[in-house]
Every structure is written in C-alpha cells, then in structure tokens.
Amino acid sequence: MLKSTLFWFCALISTIHATLVTDVQGIAFQSPFAGKSVSNVTGVVTAKTSGGFYISGTSSSDVRASNGLFIFSETTTVLNKVAVGDMVSVTGTVSEFRSSSDPDDLTATEITSPTAANVVVLSTSNTVSPVKLGTDRIPPTQALSALDVGPDGWLSVPNNQSRVDTVNATLVPADYGLDFWASLEGQLVTVPSPLSVAFPNDFGEFWVVGDWPVTGLNSRGGLSITIGPDNIPDANPEAVIIGAPIDGTTNPVVSLGVTLSDITGVVQYQFGFYYILPLTAPKVLTTPTTTAPPTNITADITDICIVTFGDYNVDNFGPTATQLPTVASHIATHLLSPDIVFLQEIQDNDGATDDGVVSSNVTLSALVSAIAAVNGVTYDFVVIDPVNDADGGEPGGNIRQAYLYRSQKINLVSGSPAGTATEAIAVSSSSGVPKLNFNPGRIDPSNAAWEDSRKPLVAEWQTNGGATLFTVNLHLESKDGSSSTEGNSRPPVNSPVAKRTSQVDLVAEFVQSVLDIDSKANILVAGDCNEYLETRSVFASLTDIMSEMDELADVDPVERYTYVFDQNSEQLDHAFVSTALSNRQNAIQHIHVNNWMANIDERASDHDPSVGKVRLC
Ligand SMILES: *[C@@H]1O[C@H](CO)[C@@H](O)[C@H](O)[C@H]1NC(C)=O
Ligand SMILES: *[C@@H]1O[C@H](CO)[C@@H](O)[C@H](O)[C@H]1NC(C)=O
Ligand SMILES: *[C@@H]1O[C@H](CO)[C@@H](O)[C@H](O)[C@H]1NC(C)=O
Ligand SMILES: *[C@@H]1O[C@H](CO)[C@@H](O)[C@H](O)[C@H]1NC(C)=O
Ligand SMILES: *[C@@H]1O[C@H](CO)[C@@H](O)[C@H](O)[C@H]1NC(C)=O
Numbered sequence: 119m120l121k122s123t124l125f126w127f128c129a130l131i132s133t134i135h136a137t138l139v140t141d142v143q144g145i146a147f148q149s150p151f152a153g154k155s156v157s158n159v160t161g162v163v164t165a166k167t168s169g170g171f172y173i174s175g176t177s178s179s180d181v182r183a184s185n186g187l188f189i190f191s192e193t194t195t196v197l198n199k200v201a202v203g204d205m206v207s208v209t210g211t212v213s214e215f216r217s218s219s220d221p222d223d224l225t226a227t228e229i230t231s232p233t234a235a236n237v238v239v240l241s242t243s244n245t246v247s248p249v250k251l252g253t254d255r256i257p258p259t260q261a262l263s264a265l266d267v268g269p270d271g272w273l274s275v276p277n278n279q280s281r282v283d284t285v286n287a288t289l290v291p292a293d294y295g296l297d298f299w300a301s302l303e304g305q306l307v308t309v310p311s312p313l314s315v316a317f318p319n320d321f322g323e324f325w326v327v328g329d330w331p332v333t334g335l336n337s338r339g340g341l342s343i344t345i346g347p348d349n350i351p352d353a354n355p356e357a358v359i360i361g362a363p364i365d366g367t368t369n370p371v372v373s374l375g376v377t378l379s380d381i382t383g384v385v386q387y388q389f390g391f392y393y394i395l396p397l398t399a400p401k402v403l404t405t406p407t408t409t410a411p412p413t414n415i416t417a418d419i420t421d422i423c424i425v426t427f428g429d430y431n432v433d434n435f436g437p438t439a440t441q442l443p444t445v446a447s448h449i450a451t452h453l454l455s456p457d458i459v460f461l462q463e464i465q466d467n468d469g470a471t472d473d474g475v476v477s478s479n480v481t482l483s484a485l486v487s488a489i490a491a492v493n494g495v496t497y498d499f500v501v502i503d504p505v506n507d508a509d510g511g512e513p514g515g516n517i518r519q520a521y522l523y524r525s526q527k528i529n530l531v532s533g534s535p536a537g538t539a540t541e542a543i544a545v546s547s548s549s550g551v552p553k554l555n556f557n558p559g560r561i562d563p564s565n566a567a568w569e570d571s572r573k574p575l576v577a578e579w580q581t582n583g584g585a586t587l588f589t590v591n592l593h594l595e596s597k598d599g600s601s602s603t604e605g606n607s608r609p610p611v612n613s614p615v616a617k618r619t620s621q622v623d624l625v626a627e628f629v630q631s632v633l634d635i636d637s638k639a640n641i642l643v644a645g646d647c648n649e650y651l652e653t654r655s656v657f658a659s660l661t662d663i664m665s666e667m668d669e670l671a672d673v674d675p676v677e678r679y680t681y682v683f684d685q686n687s688e689q690l691d692h693a694f695v696s697t698a699l700s701n702r703q704n705a706i707q708h709i710h711v712n713n714w715m716a717n718i719d720e721r722a723s724d725h726d727p728s729v730g731k732v733r734l735c
Contacts, residue, residue, distance in 0.1 A: 136160060139175025139304075140183035142212055142227065147300055148286045149227045151212040159229065161187065162244040163204045164306040165364050165384050165397060168192070170228070171200055172304055172384045173208070174246045181255065182289040182297075186304030186384065188228040190215065195234040203243050209236040214283075217388040222605040224282055224296075226387040227303060248308040248382050252330030255291075255302065257356040259333045260346045262295040265608035271350035273653040275619075277609040278601070295355020296604060299392030302385040307394060309381040314372035315341045315357055316682050317718035322369045323393070325357045325685040326378070332356050336676040338714060339375030339406065340687035343650050344675045351652035353603065357685035359391050360400075367399035373716050374682060375406040390602030408720075410710040412452045413729040419457075419527050422583025423735040424703075426456040429691055431593070431646040433723035434512050435461075436469025437481040441722035446488030448722065449522075452709050453729050455495040458579070459522040462572070462593040462646045463723075464501070465515040472514025476503040482520055489522075497522035500530060500558050500577055505539045510570040510595070519575040519591040519645065521558075530557050531578040531586060539563060543576045545631050552588070552635040554578050561590070561628050567620035571595045574625055574645075585640070585734035588632055592645030594621050603684060618649055619656045626659035633663065633696065640734050641696035646725065650688050651678075664694040667706040667730055680726040682713050693730050702733035 136158035137151070144150045161173030170190040177185040189208055191197060200206055210232035214225035249255055261271060265285060268274025282296065289297040309328035318324040327341065334344045334352050346352040360381060363369060372378070383396035417426040430453070432445050439445075449459060467480040482499040490496050501520035511517035523529070537543060537556030540563050544555045560573040572593040579587045599613030625643060632639045643664065649656050651666055668678045668689070679687035693706055708728045712721040 139173065139185045139187045140178040140180070142187055142229070143184040143303060145180060145182035146286050146288050147224065147282055148214055149212050152214045153212065155209070155211050156229065157209045159187065159208045160240070161185070161206065162246050163200050163202050163206060164246050165395070166197065166200065166202055167364055171197070172306070173206060174306055181291055182301050184301055184303045184305055186302065186306065188226065188304050188386065189232065190228045190230050191232060193231070193234065196232065196237055199234060199237055200239060201242070203245065205240040205244050207238045207240055208232050220390070222601045222607055223390055224387050224604070224606055246306055248306040249302065250308050250310065252310055252328050256330050257298050258293050258295055259331060259356045260348070260350070260352050261293060262353040262355045262603060263608050264290060264294055266353070268609065269350070270652065270654055272353040272603065272609050273351045273612065273650065274609045275612070275615055275655045277615070278607040278611045280608050281606045282608060283606055295353065296392070298355065299358065299385060303387065305385050306382065307385055309358070309394065312378040312381050312400060313339050314376040314378065315339065315374065315685050315687070317373055318369065318371060321362065323359050323361050324369065324372045325359050326381070327357050330356065334676055336679065336687055338710065340679065340682060341685055342676045342679050342687040343652050345652055354685050359393050361386070361388070361393040361395045363396045363399040365398045369399050370402045371717055372402065373405070373718070374687070374713060376402055377404045378402055391604045405716060406714070408714055408716050410452065410714045413454055413707050413709055415705050415707055415729045415731045416454055417457050419524065422581045423585055424731060424733050425458060425528060425581065425587060426729065426731045427642065427644065428453040428456040428459040428727055428729050429644045429693060430459065430727035431462040431691065431723060431725040433463055433725065434465055434470070434515055434517065435463055435481065436465040436515065437467060437484045438469065442484060442488055444722035446485060447492050448711050448727060450489050450492035450495065452711050453727055455489070455493060455524070456729055457524050457528050458589065459497070460589070460591045460644045461520045461522065462591070463511070463517045464520045465512070465517055470512050470515045472507065474506050476506050476516050478503065478518065478520065486522065495524065498525045499523070502537060502539060502558055502560055502575060504573070508539070508570070509572045511572070518572060519593050521575070521577060521589070521591060523579070528579050528581050531580045543628065545635060547635045550636065552632045552639055562624050565624060567617060567624055571621070576628065581734065583735070587732070587734055588639060588641045590625060590628065590641070590643040592625065592643060592647060594618050594646065594648045596648045612653065615653070615656060622656055623659045626663060629660070629696070630663060638698045639696060640698050640732070642693065642699065642732055644693035644730070646690055647692050648690050650690070651692060660694055664696055665700040667693040667695060667704060670695070670700050670704060671706050673706065678708065679713070680708050680728060681724065687713070691725055691728055693728065695732060699732045704730065704732050706730040
C-alpha cells in the first residue's frame, strides 16, 4: 500500500515537472535556478504592471523562501492574457535582474519574458491574503546585513569589504533587514498603520514603518540613528520605502510623522533598496504640527560669563537667496539671537555666479539687516574669503563658514591680524596664555585633507568681562559618493570617510596645541561635520580630548537629529567643548524649524539649526 502510493506520487511529479515559486526564490540572495529554465511555476496573480506581473505560489514552512515572484514581460499578448486573481502556470527562464547599471544595486529574481504560450491561465477569481507585516512577519530592528562587520556595524571603517551578491549568504530574516526583505521578495504584503519617517524623494517615494516594533523612534515620528543595545549603531532596517503606486495613482506628499491608511503592495528590489510597490496610493490620516518650538536657551546680553551660540548650515546662502528672510527669522525668533552664530554655506556676493568674486560682505550684511528687521538685534560678522573655487560646494558659490556676533557683549581678541585664505593659524604661548598668530585664521589650509573642501574658521573671543573663548567653525567634506545602505557594498561605502577623518584629526591637533599651552582653555568646536557621532572612528581624535555636547547634556539619543536622509533622522551638526567648558554649566538643543515642515520644498535649509550655551567663567 505504502509502496504503491509512493510510486503514484513520484509518477505525478515526473509528468508535471512543476517548480515551486519557493524553489525558484530559494533561501539565499541568488536563485538556485538563475540562468535555468523552469516549468509550470504556478501562482495567483497579485499585481500587474506595464512590465509584468507578480504571482503568489504555495507558501513554504521555511520563511526564508519567498512564495512571491515577478514575471517580467512587456509583451501585450502575455499581459492581456492575465488578470489579478488568475491562477497561472508559467514556463520560462529565471534571471537575477539588476534594475540599473549601478553594480551596487542588488539583483531581483524574476522569470524573464515567457512566451504567451508558456503562460497558462488555470483558473480565475482567486484571492491572495497579503502577508500582514507586524503580525505574520516582523522586521528586525538593528542590523541590515551580517556582512556589516566591525565595531561600528554598518558605519564601520573599513567599509566596502564584501558584496551581498558575491557572498550570496543564506538568509537570516530574524536578524538582518536585507535578509528579511529578501525573504519577502515578490510577495504581497500589508503595512498596517504606516508612519512616514521622511520626506518623499524626487519620485514621490517615501520611507515608512508600520505597526510593528521599532527602535530609535523620536518624538516627531522619525527614526533616529542611535547606538543599539549591543553597542553597535542601529541601521533602522525596520523601515521600508514605498514606491510609485501600481495603479497609476499618485502618492500623497508626506513628511516626518505623517500617518497614512494601510498600504498593501508587492516587495521588489530596485534602485538600491527593497521597496513596497503599493497597489494604490495611501491616504494621509494625520499631519503633525509644523510649528517647531523655539529654544529655551536664552541669551543674556549682560552676563559676561555665559555665552550662547547658534549653529546653522544655511544651504547655499547667497545675497538674494529665497530663504534669506526665513533664516533671519529663525535666528531671531527660534534661536533667540544667540551671542555668536556659527554659519556654514555662506556664498559670495554674487551667489553661484562663477566670475572670481569671493567676498561675502554683501551676503552677510543682507542677513544681518534682515535679522535686525525682525527683532532689532544687530550683529557684526567675521569671515575669511576663500581662494576662488578652491573650497568645493556649488560651483561659483565659494561657500564658507562665518560668524555673526553681538559686539555689545563679545568681540574678537585684538592684537592679531586677520589671516588670509592661505595662511595657517598657529598658537604660541604668551606668558602661559595661548595667543593666535591670526584672529580669525584657518587651520592648515594647504593640507591635502582640505583640498576642495572648507577650511575651519578659528577665532578667539573676549566678553566685556574679559573671559575668553576659542571657537572653531567646521564644515567637513560631504557624504557625496556614499553607497546605498541596502546595496551590495558592505559595510556601505561612506564617502570619503578617510578624508573626513583626516579633517577631524587636523582640528583635534589644533585644539591640542591650545590645550598644550593652557589645559583650562575654553574651546568650542561646532558646525556641520557631515557625519554621525555613531561613526565613532571618524571622531575618535576629537572625542579623546573634547566632549560632544549632546552626550554631555544627556540629550535623549532619539532627539539628536539635524537632518533627515533616507529612513534616518540623523545628527550631522555637532558641538564639542574642552574640559574647562564641559566641567561648567552647558546646554544644547536642536531646533527643528526645517525638518518639521510639511513639505520638503518649504524648508529654508536641509539642516536644522542648533542652540547651545557655555559658561566661560
Ligand atoms: C505542465 O503541466 C501540465 C499539466 O498541468 C503538463 O501537461 C505539462 O507537460 C507540463 N509542462 C512541462 C514542460 O512539464
Ligand atoms: C546562491 O545560493 C544558493 C543557495 O545556496 C545556490 O543554490 C545558488 O546557486 C547560489 N548562487 C550563486 C550565484 O552563488
Ligand atoms: C567598492 O569595492 C568594489 C570592489 O569590490 C570596487 O569596484 C568599488 O569601486 C568600490 N567602491 C568605492 C566607492 O570605493
Ligand atoms: C527646555 O526644553 C527642554 C526640551 O527641549 C526641556 O527638557 C527643558 O526642561 C526646558 N527647560 C526649561 C527651563 O523650560
Ligand atoms: C563690501 O565690501 C566692499 C569692499 O570693501 C565695500 O565697498 C562695500 O561697501 C561692502 N558692502 C557692504 C554691503 O558691506
């Protein structure tokens, strides 16, 4: 009896020659059938696009093997043959398809261009229950890939040490985000109660988390980069990007903290990320307030010991910048006119026109006047014009750092001339007191680490009471050229991390040269570092000798963000203080005037400003 059943079963298999969708997908990143023909792959059509259709086959008890699959076809006779709900049988060739020419993109498994004869409709009007994320399957919350090895996880240096498609690991969906989403490739899934964690990109695509466990959630509804419980930076793998709706509807405009109606769609890897392509556009349910509260760190113009400071990357700010009145109002009414403002990305007097103009006095005067028009506070400014076209950024814009200061309270220490673009700052001992050769001056401007990059602007200040403060205003090299967090290169390429590290090292060297003369010197280093503190290796030389103010002030780690990119709320803008200042009263806040806007285009800058306070005496 047993023997005859077995015989019958084997006979059935050998005549039907069917391959299951789960076998085509396999349990690793690449299909075991890549490049091979498969017959009679059966499933129910869950979605149809102009480029093919998705099927859902019999599921497996092994969650690593997806039972969803994309059938690529742009042939009308094929596309006209199938409708959502049809049970189809497909015979064709399996391929690992890359959606772009970028080798950093992962591949997606598909059956490529079956003939119409090889697509057979077996029945119609079948239904498929989507996989309910958060209930049926729960994304991991810490790591993206087992290949992100090193003390800083996905932010480790060296990066780009291995490739997902070359290693072709067996999936571990419970632990790694790439593996989790790969194990759902091609499947129909539902995101219950989506929360938007970013602005849409240029294609109207946006990142969400659903009603499932998340880590790093900030009070606004974004996902901050934090250090996980294993002391490794959390990569926020529980977020997923929502692509263009399959039915041709248009995604709503979202922002940080917007909630939406449930999203049902298919999982597809494309353009560097695991996407969910929604069947139709979701609706916005709630939108949080766009009113960011102003700082409660207030300046007291008569206090000769306490100095408040603002720090603001004002985003390619020329004299006729459209954001000028908004930035002025931010400084006056949200930052409450700090004693010193560290600015980055001030452009020259004719903005991005590339004609040799490098002076920025018109730009800075326009900002100063606009602030005075808001609240009557008058600022002076300090700046060193760069060599034309030598410091990177928007061509012709000659972006540079500058300080605004309230001369009623604080002024540059006199007695040293202002340095030029090419003169290096140096400090010497004047009877045990550190003295700058130039005030202001730039750190080692001819060093290769600053090539095509903004040199730090150093100044020494003195309050009316005589207390002194050294400041360094930074704008380190940007992350341009970095690879996707969900791409092949593991850990992801962090570009150019070696250069940024050298830049930090040069700043630390300067700070140490002041401390060597006076270990109790008041030193404040602040600005746009284009790096997260969680990339610990980059900041090591500086954090050895200074304290980062968010750490010092014990700001809730999830509230430390000044920038939103992909799924992450992240802190690119930092302030560091010397021991003399860290031992006294201090405070810092990030004021979300830009990243809380309802629309990405309404932001005055891509960065949020910060306000801090230090006690000099
Ligand atoms: C596919 O299955 C059908 C029966 O459903 C069978 O007649 C056919 O031979 C199979 N095709 C192949 C190529 O095995
Ligand atoms: C990927 O791994 C699967 C499962 O081990 C294997 O069947 C397949 O051949 C591998 N593909 C490549 C290109 O290494
Ligand atoms: C990453 O490594 C690959 C070799 O695996 C190399 O081709 C590529 O250029 C590297 N990318 C960067 C940005 O260094
Ligand atoms: C200032 O605001 C912070 C939150 O940003 C809050 O924790 C603190 O209590 C406030 N301080 C005062 C004095 O209101
Ligand atoms: C800018 O500097 C130039 C040259 O020193 C001067 O003639 C001009 O008046 C200044 N403009 C403003 C607005 O300060």
